[in-house]
Amino acid sequence: MSSTDPGTLPPDLAELVDDFAAVGPKDRLQLLLELSQELPDLPERYADSADTMEQVHECQSPLFLAVEVEDGGERPVHLFFSAPKEAPTTRGFASIMVTGLDGQPAAAVLAVPDDFYTDLGLAEAVSPLRLRGIAAMLARIKNQVRAATA
Template sequence: MTSSVSLPPQLAELVDEFAEVGPRDRLQLLLELSQELPALPERYADAADSMEQVPECQSPLFLAVEVEPEADRRVHLFFSAPPEAPTTRGFASILRTGLDGEPAADVLAVPDDFYVALGLAQAVSPLRLRGMAAMLARIKNKVRTATAA
Protein backbone atom coordinates (compact mmCIF):
# COMPACT_ATOMS: atom_id res chain seq x y z
CA MET A 1 0.00 0.00 0.00
CA THR A 2 2.96 2.25 -0.58
CA SER A 3 1.62 4.36 -3.42
CA SER A 4 -2.13 4.21 -2.69
CA VAL A 5 -1.81 7.56 -0.88
CA SER A 6 -1.77 9.45 -4.21
CA LEU A 7 -4.30 7.23 -5.96
CA PRO A 8 -7.96 8.10 -6.62
CA PRO A 9 -10.20 6.30 -4.07
CA GLN A 10 -11.50 3.56 -6.40
CA LEU A 11 -8.02 2.75 -7.69
CA ALA A 12 -6.60 2.73 -4.14
CA GLU A 13 -9.36 0.32 -3.15
CA LEU A 14 -8.42 -2.05 -5.99
CA VAL A 15 -4.73 -1.87 -5.03
CA ASP A 16 -5.69 -2.72 -1.44
CA GLU A 17 -7.87 -5.64 -2.62
CA PHE A 18 -4.95 -7.09 -4.57
CA ALA A 19 -2.61 -6.57 -1.59
CA GLU A 20 -4.98 -8.48 0.70
CA VAL A 21 -4.90 -11.70 -1.35
CA GLY A 22 -2.02 -14.06 -2.02
CA PRO A 23 -0.14 -14.18 -5.33
CA ARG A 24 -2.20 -17.08 -6.68
CA ASP A 25 -5.49 -15.33 -5.91
CA ARG A 26 -4.36 -12.11 -7.58
CA LEU A 27 -4.57 -13.69 -11.01
CA GLN A 28 -8.07 -14.95 -10.19
CA LEU A 29 -9.06 -11.44 -9.07
CA LEU A 30 -7.69 -10.04 -12.34
CA LEU A 31 -9.71 -12.59 -14.33
CA GLU A 32 -12.87 -11.69 -12.40
CA LEU A 33 -12.31 -8.01 -13.14
CA SER A 34 -11.92 -8.84 -16.84
CA GLN A 35 -15.58 -9.88 -16.88
CA GLU A 36 -16.63 -6.49 -15.45
CA LEU A 37 -15.32 -4.40 -18.35
CA PRO A 38 -18.43 -2.61 -19.65
CA ALA A 39 -19.60 -2.76 -23.24
CA LEU A 40 -18.73 0.16 -25.46
CA PRO A 41 -21.23 2.92 -26.17
CA GLU A 42 -22.56 3.02 -29.73
CA ARG A 43 -20.19 5.85 -30.78
CA TYR A 44 -17.27 3.44 -30.30
CA ALA A 45 -18.93 0.40 -31.86
CA ASP A 46 -16.20 0.16 -34.51
CA ALA A 47 -13.27 0.23 -32.10
CA ALA A 48 -10.57 -0.15 -34.75
CA ASP A 49 -11.73 3.03 -36.51
CA SER A 50 -12.89 5.16 -33.59
CA MET A 51 -10.40 4.30 -30.85
CA GLU A 52 -6.63 4.32 -30.38
CA GLN A 53 -4.85 0.97 -30.41
CA VAL A 54 -2.30 0.21 -27.69
CA PRO A 55 0.23 -1.88 -29.64
CA GLU A 56 2.32 -2.61 -26.51
CA CYS A 57 -0.45 -4.93 -25.33
CA GLN A 58 -0.05 -8.55 -26.40
CA SER A 59 -3.74 -8.70 -27.33
CA PRO A 60 -5.62 -6.19 -29.47
CA LEU A 61 -6.63 -3.40 -27.10
CA PHE A 62 -8.25 -0.12 -28.10
CA LEU A 63 -8.97 2.82 -25.85
CA ALA A 64 -10.72 6.16 -25.97
CA VAL A 65 -10.36 8.97 -23.47
CA GLU A 66 -12.91 11.74 -23.09
CA VAL A 67 -12.34 14.76 -20.85
CA GLU A 68 -15.29 16.92 -19.80
CA PRO A 69 -14.93 20.64 -20.52
CA GLU A 70 -16.11 21.67 -17.00
CA ALA A 71 -13.81 23.01 -14.28
CA ASP A 72 -12.48 19.75 -12.82
CA ARG A 73 -12.26 18.13 -16.28
CA ARG A 74 -13.57 14.66 -15.34
CA VAL A 75 -12.08 11.82 -17.37
CA HIS A 76 -14.08 9.02 -19.01
CA LEU A 77 -12.42 5.87 -20.29
CA PHE A 78 -13.57 3.34 -22.84
CA PHE A 79 -11.80 0.07 -23.67
CA SER A 80 -12.20 -2.64 -26.24
CA ALA A 81 -10.41 -5.96 -25.68
CA PRO A 82 -11.45 -9.42 -26.84
CA PRO A 83 -12.97 -11.85 -24.30
CA GLU A 84 -10.19 -14.32 -25.11
CA ALA A 85 -7.67 -11.82 -23.66
CA PRO A 86 -8.66 -11.87 -19.96
CA THR A 87 -5.40 -10.43 -18.64
CA THR A 88 -5.59 -7.42 -20.95
CA ARG A 89 -9.30 -6.99 -20.19
CA GLY A 90 -8.52 -7.23 -16.48
CA PHE A 91 -5.94 -4.45 -16.71
CA ALA A 92 -8.39 -2.32 -18.70
CA SER A 93 -11.07 -2.98 -16.10
CA ILE A 94 -8.73 -1.89 -13.28
CA LEU A 95 -8.02 1.40 -15.08
CA ARG A 96 -11.70 1.93 -15.97
CA THR A 97 -12.93 1.20 -12.45
CA GLY A 98 -10.15 3.18 -10.81
CA LEU A 99 -9.99 6.25 -13.03
CA ASP A 100 -13.31 6.73 -14.87
CA GLY A 101 -15.10 9.84 -13.65
CA GLU A 102 -12.09 11.18 -11.78
CA PRO A 103 -10.81 14.76 -12.24
CA ALA A 104 -8.04 15.09 -14.83
CA ALA A 105 -5.54 16.29 -12.21
CA ASP A 106 -6.09 13.12 -10.15
CA VAL A 107 -5.63 10.88 -13.20
CA LEU A 108 -2.39 12.69 -14.09
CA ALA A 109 -1.16 12.27 -10.48
CA VAL A 110 -1.35 8.47 -10.59
CA PRO A 111 2.21 7.10 -10.37
CA ASP A 112 3.26 5.56 -13.69
CA ASP A 113 4.20 2.34 -11.89
CA PHE A 114 1.16 2.10 -9.59
CA TYR A 115 0.49 -1.38 -11.00
CA VAL A 116 3.56 -2.68 -9.09
CA ALA A 117 1.44 -2.29 -5.93
CA LEU A 118 -1.06 -4.77 -7.42
CA GLY A 119 1.56 -7.47 -6.87
CA LEU A 120 0.98 -9.09 -10.25
CA ALA A 121 4.66 -9.48 -11.13
CA GLN A 122 4.58 -13.11 -9.97
CA ALA A 123 1.31 -13.82 -11.81
CA VAL A 124 1.80 -12.26 -15.24
CA SER A 125 4.74 -11.70 -17.55
CA PRO A 126 6.79 -8.47 -17.60
CA LEU A 127 5.57 -8.01 -21.18
CA ARG A 128 1.95 -7.93 -19.97
CA LEU A 129 2.86 -5.48 -17.20
CA ARG A 130 4.45 -3.23 -19.84
CA GLY A 131 1.12 -3.33 -21.68
CA MET A 132 -0.64 -2.02 -18.59
CA ALA A 133 1.97 0.72 -18.18
CA ALA A 134 1.41 1.65 -21.84
CA MET A 135 -2.36 1.90 -21.30
CA LEU A 136 -1.84 4.30 -18.39
CA ALA A 137 0.75 6.33 -20.33
CA ARG A 138 -1.64 6.75 -23.28
CA ILE A 139 -4.49 7.75 -20.98
CA LYS A 140 -2.29 10.38 -19.33
CA ASN A 141 -1.09 11.70 -22.71
CA LYS A 142 -4.69 12.06 -23.93
CA VAL A 143 -5.67 13.83 -20.70
CA ARG A 144 -2.68 16.18 -20.95
CA THR A 145 -3.56 17.02 -24.56
CA ALA A 146 -7.23 17.61 -23.70
CA THR A 147 -6.49 19.79 -20.70
CA ALA A 148 -3.83 21.84 -22.50
CA ALA A 149 -6.25 22.83 -25.27
Protein backbone atom coordinates in the same frame (compact mmCIF):
# COMPACT_ATOMS: atom_id res chain seq x y z
CA MET B 1 3.79 -3.44 1.40
CA SER B 2 2.81 -0.56 -0.88
CA SER B 3 5.47 1.58 -2.50
CA THR B 4 2.93 4.03 -3.92
CA ASP B 5 1.70 6.79 -1.63
CA PRO B 6 -2.01 5.96 -1.27
CA GLY B 7 -2.71 9.69 -1.20
CA THR B 8 -1.71 9.91 -4.88
CA LEU B 9 -4.28 7.34 -6.01
CA PRO B 10 -7.94 8.14 -6.59
CA PRO B 11 -10.04 6.34 -3.92
CA ASP B 12 -11.43 3.63 -6.24
CA LEU B 13 -7.98 2.81 -7.59
CA ALA B 14 -6.50 2.77 -4.07
CA GLU B 15 -9.25 0.33 -3.05
CA LEU B 16 -8.37 -1.99 -5.96
CA VAL B 17 -4.68 -1.87 -5.01
CA ASP B 18 -5.67 -2.79 -1.44
CA ASP B 19 -7.88 -5.64 -2.70
CA PHE B 20 -4.97 -7.11 -4.67
CA ALA B 21 -2.53 -6.60 -1.79
CA ALA B 22 -4.87 -8.42 0.61
CA VAL B 23 -4.72 -11.74 -1.27
CA GLY B 24 -1.98 -14.17 -2.26
CA PRO B 25 -0.43 -14.39 -5.75
CA LYS B 26 -2.79 -17.12 -7.06
CA ASP B 27 -5.81 -15.19 -5.85
CA ARG B 28 -4.53 -12.02 -7.51
CA LEU B 29 -4.71 -13.69 -10.89
CA GLN B 30 -8.23 -14.88 -10.10
CA LEU B 31 -9.20 -11.34 -9.07
CA LEU B 32 -7.78 -10.03 -12.36
CA LEU B 33 -9.82 -12.61 -14.30
CA GLU B 34 -12.98 -11.63 -12.40
CA LEU B 35 -12.34 -7.97 -13.23
CA SER B 36 -11.93 -8.89 -16.90
CA GLN B 37 -15.60 -9.92 -16.94
CA GLU B 38 -16.63 -6.50 -15.59
CA LEU B 39 -15.14 -4.43 -18.42
CA PRO B 40 -18.04 -2.34 -19.74
CA ASP B 41 -19.09 -2.69 -23.36
CA LEU B 42 -18.26 0.19 -25.64
CA PRO B 43 -20.98 2.82 -26.00
CA GLU B 44 -22.73 2.89 -29.36
CA ARG B 45 -20.66 5.85 -30.58
CA TYR B 46 -17.51 3.70 -30.43
CA ALA B 47 -19.04 0.39 -31.49
CA ASP B 48 -17.76 0.46 -35.07
CA SER B 49 -15.02 3.02 -34.69
CA ALA B 50 -11.83 1.28 -33.64
CA ASP B 51 -10.15 3.63 -36.12
CA THR B 52 -11.00 6.59 -33.86
CA MET B 53 -9.57 4.82 -30.81
CA GLU B 54 -5.88 4.56 -29.95
CA GLN B 55 -4.31 1.11 -30.11
CA VAL B 56 -2.04 0.13 -27.25
CA HIS B 57 0.58 -1.79 -29.23
CA GLU B 58 2.45 -2.92 -26.09
CA CYS B 59 -0.48 -5.16 -25.14
CA GLN B 60 -0.18 -8.74 -26.35
CA SER B 61 -3.83 -8.69 -27.44
CA PRO B 62 -5.47 -6.01 -29.60
CA LEU B 63 -6.51 -3.28 -27.17
CA PHE B 64 -7.97 0.06 -28.17
CA LEU B 65 -8.79 2.95 -25.88
CA ALA B 66 -10.55 6.27 -26.04
CA VAL B 67 -10.39 9.00 -23.42
CA GLU B 68 -12.97 11.75 -23.08
CA VAL B 69 -12.47 14.74 -20.79
CA GLU B 70 -15.52 16.82 -19.93
CA ASP B 71 -15.42 20.59 -20.01
CA GLY B 72 -15.84 22.54 -16.81
CA GLY B 73 -14.34 22.73 -13.35
CA GLU B 74 -12.94 19.35 -12.36
CA ARG B 75 -12.89 18.00 -15.94
CA PRO B 76 -13.90 14.40 -15.25
CA VAL B 77 -12.22 11.77 -17.39
CA HIS B 78 -14.10 8.90 -19.05
CA LEU B 79 -12.36 5.79 -20.35
CA PHE B 80 -13.50 3.37 -23.05
CA PHE B 81 -11.72 0.14 -23.97
CA SER B 82 -12.11 -2.47 -26.66
CA ALA B 83 -10.40 -5.80 -25.99
CA PRO B 84 -11.31 -9.31 -27.14
CA LYS B 85 -13.16 -11.59 -24.72
CA GLU B 86 -10.41 -14.19 -25.21
CA ALA B 87 -7.83 -11.79 -23.71
CA PRO B 88 -8.75 -11.88 -20.01
CA THR B 89 -5.49 -10.41 -18.69
CA THR B 90 -5.69 -7.43 -21.03
CA ARG B 91 -9.38 -6.96 -20.25
CA GLY B 92 -8.60 -7.22 -16.53
CA PHE B 93 -6.01 -4.45 -16.79
CA ALA B 94 -8.48 -2.30 -18.77
CA SER B 95 -11.13 -2.96 -16.14
CA ILE B 96 -8.71 -1.81 -13.41
CA MET B 97 -8.29 1.46 -15.32
CA VAL B 98 -12.04 1.94 -15.79
CA THR B 99 -12.89 1.04 -12.19
CA GLY B 100 -10.09 3.12 -10.72
CA LEU B 101 -9.99 6.16 -13.00
CA ASP B 102 -13.28 6.65 -14.86
CA GLY B 103 -15.10 9.73 -13.61
CA GLN B 104 -12.05 11.08 -11.79
CA PRO B 105 -10.90 14.67 -12.34
CA ALA B 106 -8.19 15.05 -14.99
CA ALA B 107 -5.70 16.27 -12.36
CA ALA B 108 -6.24 13.11 -10.28
CA VAL B 109 -5.65 10.87 -13.31
CA LEU B 110 -2.46 12.75 -14.18
CA ALA B 111 -1.25 12.40 -10.57
CA VAL B 112 -1.37 8.57 -10.60
CA PRO B 113 2.21 7.28 -10.35
CA ASP B 114 3.33 5.65 -13.60
CA ASP B 115 4.29 2.48 -11.72
CA PHE B 116 1.21 2.20 -9.47
CA TYR B 117 0.51 -1.22 -11.00
CA THR B 118 3.53 -2.70 -9.19
CA ASP B 119 1.47 -2.41 -5.98
CA LEU B 120 -1.10 -4.80 -7.47
CA GLY B 121 1.46 -7.56 -6.83
CA LEU B 122 0.91 -9.15 -10.22
CA ALA B 123 4.60 -9.58 -11.06
CA GLU B 124 4.43 -13.17 -9.71
CA ALA B 125 1.24 -13.90 -11.65
CA VAL B 126 1.77 -12.40 -15.11
CA SER B 127 4.75 -11.86 -17.40
CA PRO B 128 6.78 -8.64 -17.50
CA LEU B 129 5.53 -8.21 -21.10
CA ARG B 130 1.95 -8.11 -19.85
CA LEU B 131 2.89 -5.63 -17.12
CA ARG B 132 4.33 -3.38 -19.84
CA GLY B 133 0.83 -3.42 -21.34
CA ILE B 134 -0.79 -1.91 -18.23
CA ALA B 135 2.01 0.67 -17.99
CA ALA B 136 1.40 1.60 -21.64
CA MET B 137 -2.36 1.91 -21.01
CA LEU B 138 -1.76 4.40 -18.23
CA ALA B 139 0.79 6.34 -20.31
CA ARG B 140 -1.65 6.66 -23.22
CA ILE B 141 -4.52 7.65 -20.92
CA LYS B 142 -2.36 10.39 -19.42
CA ASN B 143 -1.21 11.56 -22.88
CA GLN B 144 -4.80 11.85 -24.06
CA VAL B 145 -5.84 13.67 -20.85
CA ARG B 146 -2.93 16.11 -21.27
CA ALA B 147 -3.89 16.73 -24.91
CA ALA B 148 -7.54 17.32 -23.96
CA THR B 149 -6.69 19.71 -21.13
CA ALA B 150 -3.89 21.67 -22.85
